[in-house]
Amino acid sequence: MELGAFSISLGVKDLAKSKTFYEALGFSQFAGNEDHKYLIMKNGETLVGLFEGMFEGPMLTFNPGWDQSAGELPSFEDVRDIKAKLKAAGLDIQNEGGGDSGPGSFMVIDPDGYPVLIDQHR
Known part of the structure; x- marks a missing residue:
């Protein structure tokens, strides 16, 4: 099963403070909008999503159809096919x-309570 681009999404209390922290770790803003209370930070191929007030704690995120730079993959496994396999x-x-x-999305919860979001944008 090919899940696409991977990132960790973090529910943060203060977007500006979190941005500054991750910049100190060598990340730079890759996508997102501070006015909309979210940023995607990138360091090499590593992505960290910062989301203020949208959810609590960490969430694993996969984006079918995207590579690690949000480039469209020529072929990919559709989110509905992934969902059907996981239901089965x-x-x-x-x-x-x-x-x-x-576009489509769904979430599953791992055995330790961590949410895993499968979020297809195209």
Whole structure:
């Protein structure tokens, strides 16, 4: 199963402070918008999403159809196909979004309570 680009998404209390912290670690702003309370920070191929007030704690995020630079992959496994495989494996699917094609998302929770978001943008 190909899940696409990987990042850790963090629910942060103060976006500006978090941005400054990750910049000190060598990350730079890659995407996002401070006015919309989120930033995607990048260091090499490593991505960290900073989201103020959107959720608590850490969340693993995968983006089918994207490489680590948010470039579109020529072919990829659709989010609905991934969801069907995970349902067949007995996982509980939560927060489903999207239609029959194009963008879509869902979440599963790992055995230790960490959310895993599968979020397809195209």
